[in-house]
Amino acid sequence: xxxxxxxxxxxxxxxxxxxxxxxxxxxxxxxxxxxxxxxxxxxxxxxxxxxxxxxxxxxxxxxxxxxxxxxxxxxxxxxxxxxxxxxxxxxxxxxxxxxxxxxxxxxxxxxxxxxxxxxxxxxxxxxxxxxxxxxxxxxxxxxxxxxxxxxxxxxxxxxxxxxxxxxxxxxxxxxxxxxxxxxxxxxxxxxxxxxxxxxxxxxxxxxxxxxxxxxxxxxxxxxxxxxxxxx
Numbered sequence: 532x533x534x535x536x537x538x539x540x541x542x543x544x545x546x547x548x549x550x551x552x553x554x555x556x557x558x559x560x561x562x563x564x565x566x567x568x569x570x571x572x573x574x575x576x577x578x579x580x581x582x583x584x585x586x587x588x589x590x591x592x593x594x595x596x597x598x599x600x601x602x603x604x605x606x607x608x609x610x611x612x613x614x615x616x617x618x619x620x621x622x623x624x625x626x627x628x629x630x631x632x633x634x635x636x637x638x639x640x641x642x643x644x645x646x647x648x649x650x651x652x653x654x655x656x657x658x659x660x661x662x663x664x665x666x667x668x669x670x671x672x673x674x675x676x677x678x679x680x681x682x683x684x685x686x687x688x689x690x691x692x693x694x695x696x697x698x699x700x701x702x703x704x705x706x707x708x709x710x711x712x713x714x715x716x717x718x719x720x721x722x723x724x725x726x727x728x729x730x731x732x733x734x735x736x737x738x739x740x741x742x743x744x745x746x747x748x749x750x751x752x753x754x755x756x757x758x759x760x761x762x
Contacts, residue, residue: 561607564587564591564594567587568610568614569726570726571583571587572614573726577619580614580615581615581619584611584618588608588615591604591607591611592604592608594607601641601642602638602641602643602646603645605635605637605641606634606650608631609631609632609635609638609650609653610631612631613631613653613657615627616628625666628661628667631657632668635654636654638650639651643680643684644685648684648685648691649690651681652681655675655676655681657669658670658674659674659675659678659698671702678691678695681695689731689732690731692712692714692718693711695711696709696712696714696715696738697738699711700712700741705745709743712739713739716732716735716739
């Protein structure tokens, strides 16, 4: 999702076919799939995103079957399902998001720190952005618990600070939001996640201005992943 997350990197020089993924190490294969998702999410229009995400899913599931005890393929599948739900919003979208939630929760049992706590960050954002019962499973208390758990594990990371600050910003708790957003500003752009970190830094500037001016933000990074279905 890092869902979300959280979230991903610059292109590497691998052939992106299924056969090529099979010949790489688990870490290299994961990086290839992460990079393809990031390129699609950040650079393609919605129609092309849908096609790309649908093509990625069977390859991620093949990777998951090959490494059934790893958290990362569960997280990556969940992130792709969420972004697919947003790019092709329809009757199946909520079921995709429910499936994503189950995958993220399952990933925590394998490794709660995987991908810099992306499972926690993505779950926190899902619970915060989605409406509650009977439409969906939105729950601000659970959202905060997940986001704070991610921050406890990675107190200096860009993602954990940005998204916890973003939570408080959207609650109009500007004094609570600002310290996390300012700490996120200090976090470096990671070489392995340059594309996603640079995009997040752009959103961070907007969030910082909103917090300092005590105004609701005009843009919302996570709304690109989930449409507003309250209206």
